[in-house]
Amino acid sequence: MLTVRAPATSANLGSGFDVFGVALGTPADVVRVERAPETRISVIGAGSQYIPEDPNQNTVGAVADALDAPAHIKIDKGVRPSSGLGSSAASAAAAAVALNALYDRGLSREELVPVAAEGEALVSGEAHADNVAPSLLGGFTIVTDDGVTQVDASIPVVACLPEMSVSTRDARGVVPDSATLEDVVDTVGNAATLAVGMTRDDPALVGRGMEDAIVTPERTALIDGYAQVRDAALEAGATGVTVSGAGPGILAVCHRRDQAAIASTMIDTFDAVGIESRAYQTRIGEGATLYRD
Numbered sequence: 001m002l003t004v005r006a007p008a009t010s011a012n013l014g015s016g017f018d019v020f021g022v023a024l025g026t027p028a029d030v031v032r033v034e035r036a037p038e039t040r041i042s043v044i045g046a047g048s049q050y051i052p053e054d055p056n057q058n059t060v061g062a063v064a065d066a067l068d069a070p071a072h073i074k075i076d077k078g079v080r081p082s083s084g085l086g087s088s089a090a091s092a093a094a095a096a097v098a099l100n101a102l103y104d105r106g107l108s109r110e111e112l113v114p115v116a117a118e119g120e121a122l123v124s125g126e127a128h129a130d131n132v133a134p135s136l137l138g139g140f141t142i143v144t145d146d147g148v149t150q151v152d153a154s155i156p157v158v159a160c161l162p163e164m165s166v167s168t169r170d171a172r173g174v175v176p177d178s179a180t181l182e183d184v185v186d187t188v189g190n191a192a193t194l195a196v197g198m199t200r201d202d203p204a205l206v207g208r209g210m211e212d213a214i215v216t217p218e219r220t221a222l223i224d225g226y227a228q229v230r231d232a233a234l235e236a237g238a239t240g241v242t243v244s245g246a247g248p249g250i251l252a253v254c255h256r257r258d259q260a261a262i263a264s265t266m267i268d269t270f271d272a273v274g275i276e277s278r279a280y281q282t283r284i285g286e287g288a289t290l291y292r293d
């Protein structure tokens with residue numbers, strides 16, 4: 001029996017659509033595996049009632065197939081599905097690390113990125129790897145067709161999760177087909193600023209680099225209260241605020257001293273528009289951890 005804890009993640013960070021991602025300290029999924037002739041899956045924890053146990057419909061089933069590693073797989077969800085916090089990816093990343101070890105496949109964490117991304121293809125229609133990469137590797141990750149670049153980072157964030165669901169499949173449907181050159185130029189500048197900010201652990205640079213005029217504005221329309229919550233978080237000291245992944249989660253980057261006030265005003269502002277929410281006060285953190293029982 002092997003156990004893996006894989007963290008929630010926040011993808012895009014505004015200017016890095018389908019490219020940037022960060023691992024969050026909390027929450028996380030915990031996956032336990034043991035060898036078996038056929039894959040069987042059980043799910044407990046946050047939002048488990050919405051997650052299929054059929055291996056053909058669960059991200060961990062796709063990973064077991066990709067590694068040719070049948071197993072009994074128990075998933076304890078800490079990351080609620082359809083949250084924007086990489087719920088489906090956390091399970092897939094955990095399963096990839098666990099099954100790779102269980103069957104001695106010998107793949108590196110980088111080599112497990114496309115394997116875990118098979119799970120994302122199953123649920124959102126595309127094998128985008130911007131959530132599985134940070135869940136596997138930790139820190140800040142840049143995913144391109146040529147591979148993954150990772151840097152460790154330790155920046156305080158607040159991830160606020162309202163009681164509503166936005167499926168990644170639906171949120172991908174509102175992404176525009178094209179962009180003006182002016183918006184592309186702005187986005188390249190912002191993305192570069194953000195990447196440098198990560199290498200310096202600088203919340204001000206990272207926050208500034210999260211601005212995006214192409215994808216994010218289309219998606220905020222799917223999140224009731226987004227504009228009010230963003231304004232309140234910036235007022236409380238956030239250096240940048242954007243949609244986490246496909247939403248409805250909202251990510252605020254900040255200095256440690258402002259973190260509690262930002263979390264509390266985000267919850268209060270959602271409350272004022274009639275939506276319950278919770279806020280994780282955490283940091284960019286480590287990737288998946290393997291425990292041998």
Ligand SMILES: Nc1ncnc2c1ncn2[C@@H]1O[C@H](COP(=O)(O)OP(=O)(O)OP(=O)(O)O)[C@@H](O)[C@H]1O
Nearest residue numbers: 058059082083084085086087088091123168245246
């Ligand atoms: N192991 C799993 N964990 C979570 N969701 C799963 C899993 N397997 C299948 N799913 C399905 O995936 C969908 C949730 O994935 P989705 O990509 O929409 O949300 P998310 O992972 O929280 O968001 P995001 O990718 O925007 O951060 C749900 O329909 C859920 O039933």
Ligand SMILES: N[C@@H](CCO)C(=O)O
Nearest residue numbers: 011018130168245246
């Ligand atoms: N880059 C993906 C991440 C989903 O979490 C999207 O925004 O659709």
